[in-house]
Amino acid sequence: MPDKLKEREPLWREEFSVFKADERYVNRRQLAKFLTLGSLGMFAGNLWILVRGWFRKAPEFARSVVAKAGEIPIGGVKLFQYPKEGEQCIMVRTAEDSYVAYSQKCTHLSCAVYYEHELNRLECPCHQGYFSIHDGSVLQGPPTRPLPRVVLERKGEDLIAIRMEPEA
């Protein structure tokens, strides 16, 4: 009886009957399968963006008086919320009769940007992202997209925010 037991394959080999060469094959095949499914996922992501783009509605923005002309000095800033409560924006008076306004949320990781008067640019202090004060484009740093611009209209002494470009 003990001799018979010796002749038999060990129990672990019966239960895990995978040869090394076969195992390498299985691993490679499974990796190829995983990569192919990953590729399918990427394609699905692109399709999702395409469909979202097709069904994207142009948002409607309310007109809102955000400041009075002359309320802030040249080179000064004013913070306001637009288009909704809690969506912080920054307005800068760049010249006697020139005002610009942008979303204050950095397009990198949403830190609040501030106006750097000496260098005439907007700066994100979290990762040193810099934006042009003229059009909100990225000058330097990790952000890849410009700051959404608040389009302003002047009516008498009122500075009115009419929409965001591109939509926030």
Add this chain to the structure above:
Amino acid sequence: MPNHSNPQQNRGLTAIDAVTSLLVMVLIVQIWLLSATLDNYLAGHTEAALPAAIVSGLLCATCFALYRFVRHVDREARG
């Protein structure tokens, strides 16, 4: 125990390794494509979405063809 390290199997493994490398490269291109399209979409530009989806679909089809090739080689090499 049968010998699993014959030349045919080794050739098969080399072919599968080559195809896996190609799959990795295709996937990297697709990841780049998706991140670029998403970045454009978030910036309000949707013009790039259609060409990106078409190219991504073609790359995905390439991946499936390569995967079929892996299965075919695998089956042949192992008998």
